Every structure is written in C-alpha cells, then in structure tokens.
Amino acid sequence: MGEILDPGTSDGSQELSTYDSHWMESYGGCDGVVIDGVCNTERRTAENGYAPLNMEPKENYFYLDLPFDDLNNPQAFATRAKVIPWADQPGYAGKATDKSFSYMKNRWVRLKKGDRICYGQVQDAGPNVYDDAAYVFGEDDPRPANTRFNVAGLDVSPALNGCLKFSQLNGSQDRVDWQFVEAKNVPEGPWKEIVTTSPVQHR
Incomplete structure (x- = not known):
C-alpha cells in the first residue's frame, strides 16, 4: 500500500487495501514521494522515527x-x-459471517531481522496469495504458498523496511522472522506514534 508496486498485475495497485477501498485517502496520501504524478517509495531513517518525509x-x-x-x-x-x-476472543467472537468485520485488520506483528526487532499492524493482504492459512497460522514454520517475488510471505511498509534495515528499498531478498503479538505486549517505540484503529471501510 501507499505506492504503485506493479500496475501491470491484478494486485499491483497499492492505493487501496483489501480492508479499505480508499486506503490512500484514509492514510493521508502517498506514503513516499510523488515524482511526475507517481507515488514512489522513499528510504526511512531513525532520525525522525521512520516517519514519512x-x-x-x-x-x-x-x-x-x-x-x-x-x-x-x-x-x-x-x-x-x-x-x-x-477468533473466539472478546471483540472477535460471533463475527464469522459479518462481511464488514475483519479478524486481521489492525492486528500487531513482531518482526525480527538479525538483531533488529520492530512492530507493525496488518493493513492489507498478500502478496499474491490470499488464503495461506498454513503459513499465517500454522505450526512448524511452514513456507509460504506464494511462488512469486522470491517466495515472499509478506510485504512491509517503508517505515518497517527502514526500521529492520532491509538491504533493498524495493527488493525481495531480505528475510525476517515474525509472529503475532497482543496489543498489550507491544513495547513503546516509533510504531506507537500513531496506532490505527479504523474498521473495515468499503465505500
């Protein structure tokens, strides 16, 4: 989200999210820099908490x-x-057939790359595969079903890219370990400067 990944593919537009059909508007605009009318990724640093420039x-x-x-x-x-x-926790139980509710949106994830640990919230689905329950929730560390983008199992925002010190800004070579965490267990950090609480929005 927040940029155009590959307009030539069916899931290439990063202007919308599966949970928000007007994600870029809800977010506040291009999460990067606009060059010749196109939203491009920008490198983020710790100097301003990896915030957009x-x-x-x-x-x-x-x-x-x-x-x-x-x-x-x-x-x-x-x-x-x-x-x-x-799914059975308070706030989630009984929502299985509610098409205006997502169990995934806004959930916190802990990501680790080497000695770098950062946190982020789920705001979209992908890449490329959208029903990979074994990888997302399974045990014994199964590999992603996706075979594109160097078998990527997730996409991260520019802020997470910078926080984790990925070697490439728009690459597919970096690897992370990740796990879901409860909001109460997320430590203080730049990832808590703004916490997203908005519900599903299809308008």
Missing part, C-alpha cells in the same frame, strides 16, 4: 500485509473463525 500520515506508518484475506477471499472467509487463533 513528505506527508502527514493519519494512520500507523508501520504496517504490513500477510497472505490471508479474511474478507474477500471465499476460502479464507469461510474458514477464518476456525483457523484464526483469536
């Missing part, structure tokens, strides 16, 4: 996607209350 975000700029679209993918929607570990 050219806009004021309305939502958390530490965001990511995971390959389980529990709203718009029929298989994921049908099984979400069975495979998502927190």
Whole structure:
C-alpha cells in the first residue's frame, strides 16, 4: 500500500487495501514521494522515527500485509473463525459471517531481522496469495504458498523496511522472522506514534 508496486498485475495497485477501498485517502496520501504524478517509495531513517518525509500520515506508518484475506477471499472467509487463533476472543467472537468485520485488520506483528526487532499492524493482504492459512497460522514454520517475488510471505511498509534495515528499498531478498503479538505486549517505540484503529471501510 501507499505506492504503485506493479500496475501491470491484478494486485499491483497499492492505493487501496483489501480492508479499505480508499486506503490512500484514509492514510493521508502517498506514503513516499510523488515524482511526475507517481507515488514512489522513499528510504526511512531513525532520525525522525521512520516517519514519512513528505506527508502527514493519519494512520500507523508501520504496517504490513500477510497472505490471508479474511474478507474477500471465499476460502479464507469461510474458514477464518476456525483457523484464526483469536477468533473466539472478546471483540472477535460471533463475527464469522459479518462481511464488514475483519479478524486481521489492525492486528500487531513482531518482526525480527538479525538483531533488529520492530512492530507493525496488518493493513492489507498478500502478496499474491490470499488464503495461506498454513503459513499465517500454522505450526512448524511452514513456507509460504506464494511462488512469486522470491517466495515472499509478506510485504512491509517503508517505515518497517527502514526500521529492520532491509538491504533493498524495493527488493525481495531480505528475510525476517515474525509472529503475532497482543496489543498489550507491544513495547513503546516509533510504531506507537500513531496506532490505527479504523474498521473495515468499503465505500
């Protein structure tokens, strides 16, 4: 989200999210720098907490996607209350058939690359595969079902890219370990400067 990844592919437009059909508007604009009318990724640094340099975000700029679209993918929607570990928790229980509710949106994730640990919130689904329950929720560390983008299992925002010190700004070579965490267990850090709480928005 926040940039144009590959307009030539069916899931290449990063201006919208599976949870928000007007994500860029909700977020506050291009999460990068606009050059010749095109939103491009920009490198982020710790100097300003990895925040955008050219806009004021309305939502958390530490965001990511995971390959389980529990709203718009029929298989994921049908099984979400069975495979998502927190489906029976307060605030989630009884929502299995509610097409205006997502179990995934805004959930916190801990990401680790080497000695770098950062946190972000789920704000989209992908890349490329949208019902990979085994990878997202499974045990024994299964590999992603996706075979594109160097078998990527997730996408991260420019802020997370900078925080984790990825070797490439728009690459697919970096690897991370990740896990879901409860909001109460997320430590203080730049990822809490703005916390996204907005619900699903399809308008």
